[in-house]
Amino acid sequence: MIEIPKTYDPSEAEQNHYARWEERGYFAPEINKNPTAPVFTIVIPPPNVTGSLHMGHALQHTMMDVLTRHKRMSGFRALWLPGMDHAGISTQLMVTRQLKKEGLSRHDLGREKFVERVWAWKQEYGGQILKQIRREGASVDWSRERFTMDESLSRAVREAFVRLYEDGMIYRGNRIVNWCPNDQTVLSDLEVLREPQKGKLYYLRYPFKNREGFVTVATTRPETMLGDTAVAVNPGDERYSSLVGEILVLPLMNREIPIVADDYVESEFGTGAVKITPAHDPNDYEMGVRHNLEQIAVIDQFARMTEVTGPDFAGLDRYKARDLVVEKFDELGLLDQVIDYEFSISKCERCKTVIEPLTSTQWFCRMDQLRDLALAKLRDDGTPHFVPPVPYEKVYSDWLENLRDWTISRQLWWGHQIPAWYTAEGEIVVARSIEDAKEKAGTDELTQDPDVLDTWFSSALWPFSTLGWPEETEDLKTFYPTSVLVTARDIIFLWVSRMMMTGLRFRGQEPFADVYVTGTVLDKHGQRMSKTKGNGIDPLEVFEKYGVDATRLTLASVGSTDTRWSERQVESYRNFANKIWNAARFCLMNSDGAESVADPFAGQLPLHDRWIVSRLNKTAQEVNDQLGEYDFHGVVQTLYHFFWDDFCDWYIELSKATMTSETDSPERSTARARLISVLEQSLRLLHPFMPYLTEELWQKLPVDHAKLLHPAYAEAEPTIMLASFPQCDKALVDERAESDMQAVIELVSRVRNIRSEINIKPGERIQLLIAANADLQTVFTASADQIARLTRAANVSIDGRAEMPKASARAVLAGGAEVAVPLEGLIDFAQERERLRREKEKLEKEGAKLEGQLGNQDFVERAPAEKVEGLRARLAEIAQQTAALDQMLEALS
RNA sequence: AGGCGCGUAGCUCAGUUGGUAGAGCGUUGCCUCGACACGGCAAAGGUCAGCGGUUCGAGCCCGCUCGCGCCUACCA
Secondary structure: OOOOOOOOOHHHHHHHOHHHHHHOOOOOHHHOOOOOOOEEEEEOOOOEOOOOOOHHHHHHHHHHHHHHHHHHHOOOEEEEEOEEEOOHHHHHHHHHHHHHHOOOOHHHHOHHHHHHHHHHHHHHOOOHHHHHHHHOOOOOOHHHOEEOOOHHHHHHHHHHHHHHHHOOOEEEEEEEEEEEOOOOEEEOHHHEEEEEEEEEEEEEEEEEOOOOOEEEEEEOOHHHHHHOOEEEEOOOOOOOHHHOOOEEEEOOOOEEEEEEEOOOOOOOOOOOEEEEOOOOOHHHHHHHHHHOOOOOOOEOOOOEEOHHHOOOOOOOEHHHHHHHHHHHHHHOOOEEEEEEEEEEEEEEOOOOOEOEEEEEEEEEEOOHHHHHHHHHHHHHHOOOEEEOHHHHHHHHHHHHHOOOOEEOEEOOOOOOEOOEEEOOOOOEEEOOOHHHHHHHHOOOOOEEOOOEEOHHHHHOOHHHHOOOOOOOOHHHHHHOOEEEEEEOHHHHHHHHHHHHHHHHHHHOOOOEEEEEEOOOEEOOOOOEOOOOOOOOOOHHHHHHHHOHHHHHHHHHOOOOOOEEOOHHHHHHHHHHHHHHHHHHHHHHHOOOOHHHOOOOOOOOOOHHHHHHHHHHHHHHHHHHHHHHOOOHHHHHHHHHHHHHHHHHHHHHHHHHHHHOOOOOOHHHHHHHHHHHHHHHHHHHHHOOOOHHHHHHHHHHOOOOHHHHEOHHHOOOOOOHHHEOOOOOOHHHOOHHHHHHHHHHHHHHHHHHHHHHHOOOOOOOOEEEEEEOOHHHHHHHHHOHHHHHHHHOEEEEEEEOOOOOOOOEEEEEOHHHOEEEEEOOOOOOHHHHHHHHHHHHHHHHHHHHHHHHHHHOHHHHHHOOHHHHHHHHHHHHHHHHHHHHHHHHHHHHO
């Protein structure tokens, strides 16, 4: 007899196993000794080195771990590769802030010292999240951990850059870009947020040069007027058609600027005339290119007015300049009106500073060819296969179709410095190394471009750079392409699409076959969790309170739909964990003798054993199928119901009499062995979701652990992690057993219902009279002892057509069976009649509906015969049951 | 402004190719019956947002309306 505590304490199991799993190499694919085993690979979406675990990580990691553990147990050489992203801007900001406390700026240190400082910071504070990933139970292969700034990954970055440059896909150019005046760097379109903003719309008058009057333009940014080089109107706008080509005199600057016609202008908005500032607005920039307009930069990289704006403005902050421009227009009588106006404004995703569009020389990546590769792959092969396909497949392809060039340079020090050098003459040399560059340039006098690459440039290479690319390593050959990418939807553009493009470009093969897009955990009010709102739930606190396994189950069941966080949900899975613990406790308490049974399910089996074996195999089938479809929600439900309802509520209860008998016997040992076997297989089914609890219990079971390992891991120290994941043996699915058992369950439930409804004390023994056809008589007779036990009946008599005593509570069952509980002197006839009447009413309602349906000629003709037949059979049964109820009612009158 | 998703039991969510609405929690009643009160047994609770259409039949398909959310966008 093995005794364990009454309540499951997760903290103990959580401390016991992870270190051992890791040390023994269970997470590494090398543990698999079958050289021909299929391969399963996931690369983790690398969290930022500055980051700490949030609910989104926990959600994704749970799903990735479930998939990895399932494949590993199924005999795959499973690799889940972990790592981190250097997160250029965030990390630089973090260290800059630290320096600031010491009264230093990064410029005081200089680039080299600063970068050293960042590495030191990473050493000390970075990667908190890696510890937290361990806490989650994630079975990642730490021996293959990668960081995007590792030398091997940096090499991949340079290789990719050089190749794209040589193919003409990367170029340097002067264009209008998103500039963050706070971070002092350019940003890509994807790193810019659009936020609604309450502001003003200013109507400004620009006088004509050669005639009286003026044109009024509307703008939200009056300060940019200093850089205006034209006013545009729609070519179809009759109000202005005669004025196109006229010259205006720009107030304050006294610059002569033309009126041009352009389709971009919407006549309905404002006055229908738009001021054009090519140097500070993306649309104006485009228009400037079309009309060959001068670009005059009036705002600098610190968002201050430039020298060209003259003594009144130069050096002023952009917002101060705005006020001053408006004031001056007002003084000159050129301010037409100011109205309240709500519009959206661009902000830096990181620091929320308002973006200043300005022209600047940057590196860009042309996306047309890369985009076509990705689109063709989707069109021809349906790759990647998005789960769920709606709406993500369309979101992905729509975005690709409208893709514009990617700004890849950043004015930071932390990141991959661009492998481009300049000669004294300003010639560009792009090379894999400084040595190559010198050779190409034919001179040693080279200066490297100071910029670094967008962090997402290295992330885009992650699925193959982590496996050794550009070297043709064994890992690359073995584990690429990866199997599935699990991610949140907000990085489909930033990351997923870019990996797809680079994978196809550099490997000629997609980086992953499937993309599983998870739902989002919202707060209880349906709001997104965010740092700024402070409404986030810390997964580590939830682990602490309810256990890792319960939290994982909660997260897995979120699946792909957004779900509000509910602590009660976690609580219910905590209770489930406790249920499993106690079921195991019970089996262990009654395990003596079990280990002597070689093959617990050999020979002829009684109904409940055939039934649980069938249920177990069907469950295995379902779990495997559902995991194959990434139906995480469904698989959690399947496991929960199998374990709690089928195994605990029925199988254990049905087995109790035999397995807990006082005296030792072969029957008792066999029953015990069967219980333990079903429990053991259930633990294996549950393991991918609840790794700690299942390992803790599995190790305690009196079974031959080594024999349960998957053949690929036969030599390993036994662990449930490497045990075979249960597969469905179709020969053991027994529909007859399931339907027979269903009849027993119904019988027991109906009797319990009678007991409850007419208030028979739980301790009171009853008589049970059962009438049934020959088949069911056999079933009930074989299970009579169990039926008696579960209904707390003193005795059970079964025959073909029992004479039911008048004073009895009765019920009709499926298959024409009837049951009666005689209650001499105790039964309240009126109450019992009422109960039966309610019963009958329910049946009649259903019957009426069916009759209506079957009476409809159209239905009978057009519906599938099978369906019609089913309804007829049900109607017949209802008629039979109703008749039986009538008899019972009559007997009571 | 477009595009998309959601609106099912008090709450959180499932509902596979259209064929008599499901789970967990919560609620109610009973229960220390030798695993578990983080438990057992039983029960109540839904014109599937609204309106219209297609169909023999619609939570599921189509259209419109209302409410919520998300994404994309060059109306200054």
